Amino acid sequence: MNGSADTASPKLSRRTSNAGAAAEAENRFKSFRVRTISTIVLIGTFIGIIAAGHVPLMFMILGIQFLMVREVFALARVRQQEKKVPGFRAQQWFIKKNLTIELTSSARTAAMFGWLLRHHTIMSFSLYTAGFVLFVLTLKKGMYTYQFGQYAWTHMILMTIFFPSSFFVSNIFEGLIWFLLPAALVIINDIAAYLAGFFFGRTPLIQLSPKKTWEGFVGGLIGTTVASWYLAGFLSRFDWFVCPRTDLSIIQPLDCAATPSIYSPQTFYLTDILTLLPAEASDALMTLFDRLDPGWQALARGASLTCLPMQLHAVVLATFASLIAPFGGFFASGFKRGFKIKDFGDSIPGHGGMTDRMDCQVVMAVFSYVYFTSYVAPTGPSVGSVLSAAVRLTPLEQLDLFSRMANVLVGAKVLPSAIGETIATHARRRLPPAQST
Template structure:
């Protein structure tokens, strides 16, 4: 048997293709170029989106400052317009064009309920201020007084008319859609007008109590966006994938500091701190009260030696502002998380496209709704004095009683005081 000498011979290279195992960190040149182009386009879109968002924010800020300068009545009108846009966006969310074609006039019914709710809510809130506005005209005063007296009855029968309209327009095979729209409409009314009622009350208690909470939400939103944009790495919540812990923490610190500073700035303007007792647009003058009177606190020696002043002036309202700032930075964002989950449930990116770079009005108002309710509750619980004062009783008398009733009260009170004086003199 012959020995195979070729078995131990060194292997000679063949002319076939030699395959090399690709390392995990090696990518084809074409793939690298494609990814590079994709990342470049992503960065360009990212910065373009930030630029559009910044420009629209500046336009909104300029318009907002103009409305603030015009006064309480114009701010209320702005709130009404925003609510109409919000209602429109929410009405359209569950709208189905095919079903609506089979239900002519059904959209009008939604707006009928909306404006009935608006008449009821704002009628209850602004009735006293409307009376104070028209006291100089006796005929107009009597007309307004009658309307206010029967305002609840008017709103009730308007609602009943809409309810009957809904029942009479029910169609076979459309019941589920119609009742779903009916329930959706009422949910919108609850969400929109619950927030709006508290917002309007805050406005007329003093623009300060509307402006500060709204500004804190805006500061928190902007700070969270920029901190997340430049430093965000750790996801915060699955409902909103773009939210990061870095953005949340950075915005919380920035919002709390801003609350303390902005309260001091806003607190020096009577236009912002004075409450509005009527629906006029004239300039306001009032006693700022102890909340807006500065208190001077000496600085520690190791700090004052580095500064040109020895004490610092702090408004008492700034301590209240810290509570508002903490709420705006920690709890109010959950309104945005709720809205994010809501949009994911309906598989939409934004509620609308009314504001370039921001989406719709509802996208901007999600946290504001939560904040407005808290600001009202906090103001009524911890800021408004709980004991009755002469000014509070006089305001209630002037806003609740007619002119004739006020005159009768004046006569009776004068008689009571006269009898007491005579009784004391005889004793």
């Protein structure tokens, strides 16, 4: 009997082991299938929204912000304590409020948002102050530490998630390429780093993410840089990606009166680098350059590269996406370890929460905006900035400005003189004598 039991025991063990392996394989396949389906749905939805234009893309960003904030709010939720403080969660959402206004050239929209824009600062301050007062009024004995912790948590979320991700909206309206290219580079870097680490990874990179390796980190940098050059060249061919949108229209076509110069081929020389440096650094390099052999000097002066300026900007974006943006993911990994959770949420089947997918993207959005405003954006006023300033004027001041601009356009032969005279006549009837001259 004992011998029979001893013989059956290994067989039972093997059957149990095989069943466990089969169940594990089935679960892995199921997870892979769910992840693949959700990825296809995400990509298809994203492409559809990009095709729809700037405004739908802006609302997509606002939706992503909502999901990210909700996920991180949920981490700090202590249900038993919140039941003792009615409305406390609503206070957090109230403080999180942010008013975004974009003006269009339509009279109806200008009339709708003009008053709000002129008083936007005081309105925002008043709403925030109301939230602050409401917070103080709801302080409850024995709950002070918890409530102030939640108040600080709310502001941390605003500073690390909501405000940085808002830069996506600014990037979108400067041209879809300034949103799509940085976002794509983060994804490309993730894929390139994974492949390089899978085939060549040996040396651990950071303790927070044991699977990350130096080989994957370097491979991601190389792959992302190469991809950025060609992707920027491809996207720059289409007005849909390069033209900024100056209104909130969904159906109006983009009007690029003149394609920005960064999307047209130019020839760059090695010495052009000096113009990007501070004067002291430029002078120091020129001193070293003058000490070179004349042959080397001639070679350096003649070295040139013909390409789109946008491709050079893309290389800078790729470098940041490879070297710095991943630390947004490392930050999120440390955050999740601190809370002993695997994912921030489950809003994306097979991928976790929205925050899990956007951790690096938030860092990239801020850099893209800062880089664009520092090195790419025109230094002079734009139509949008002038229009925003004009809306803050009183109606009579706006009429005076309109009349003066009509005179300028008539002089430049952009408007017929008859239209200019009609505008001037109307202005003289409405404006005081001192302004109508």
